[in-house]
Amino acid sequence: MENIALLGIDLGKHTFHVHAQDKAGHQLWRRKLNRKELVELVANTPVCRIVMESCSGAHHFARRFLQFGHDVKLIAPQYVKPFVKGNKSDFVDAEAICEAASRPTMRFAAVRNEQQQTISALHRTRDMLIRSRGSAHNQIHAYLVEFGIAISTGPAAIRKLPAVLEANELPPRLVALLEQLRDYVFHLNEQIAVIERELNALMKEDDVAQRLLTVPGIGPITASVLAAQAGDARQYRTSRDFAASLGLVPRQYSTGGKTTLLGISKRGDKHLRTLLVQCARSIMMHIHKRTDAMAIWVRQLLERRNSSIVACALAAKLARIAWAVLGGNAAYVPHPQRAA
Structure with missing residues (x-):
């Protein structure tokens, strides 16, 4: 021994x-x-x-x-x-x-504490409930279309379902089933709201998550996922390594001295990558109102690149900023507009 x-x-x-x-x-x-x-x-x-x-x-x-x-x-x-x-x-x-x-260049994953695993469990449960709610929505729409009734999409259509059932003659058993599905959707909404309140409560106790909220586009859900998945980010040598671990950097296929860069690699945590891209799109929606250096960079990219490419590039930049915030003890401070 x-x-x-x-x-x-x-x-x-x-x-x-x-x-x-x-x-x-x-x-x-x-x-x-x-x-x-x-x-x-x-x-x-x-x-x-x-x-x-x-x-x-x-x-x-x-x-x-x-x-x-x-x-x-x-x-x-x-x-x-x-x-x-x-x-x-x-x-x-x-x-x-x-x-x-035994390999000297092997990459290791960080050990998560109990709070990080709890936050991850809450997020996975929230995602499961959201998927179940979407399935129930689709089921209601499909049953109504089978009987020649097409309603609009979204939560508002489910709330108006009693009026739709009243205005159309449907088999009683089908009406009962649709009402049961509607109640199931409302129950899922309540459960999702409970989990989101729990996440917000945990966020208020976490100084790292509070600093992440200062990054543009990052909201409570993304901040809590970043705090749980990345921790203090010390396992990543640079901000690019962190962005690469999320699959937000180009996939490389180079040979014979010729460098070939493809689309993003899509490695790592798909949920966190999706959230960061959504954060990037939320910034792009109101980019005309921003005057900092990031806004100028985004507007210049939009002049010569597709919006989806710009969203991925901005998501990678947000990941790098998040790495700096996670590894340091200060909140994000936007760079002012550079002089021409």
């Missing part, structure tokens, strides 16, 4: 596979453990580096193992897959995790 330098753990729901290596990268032992046995083993192991894939349950175990004094690292699963040798098995995966962690 004294010679252990690296532990690779392949996480599961009930069983966990551990691969131990020394400093030279030689295998010392392999073990299959349950949840209790894993915690006991790590607690009794001399301080070493422990590496896991950044997946379900990884952040919980990382926090537990950090309490024992270990150096805990999390790796994105896509960085581990190239190191899997031969046929896949749990022990081979654990060995591949050790192999990937």
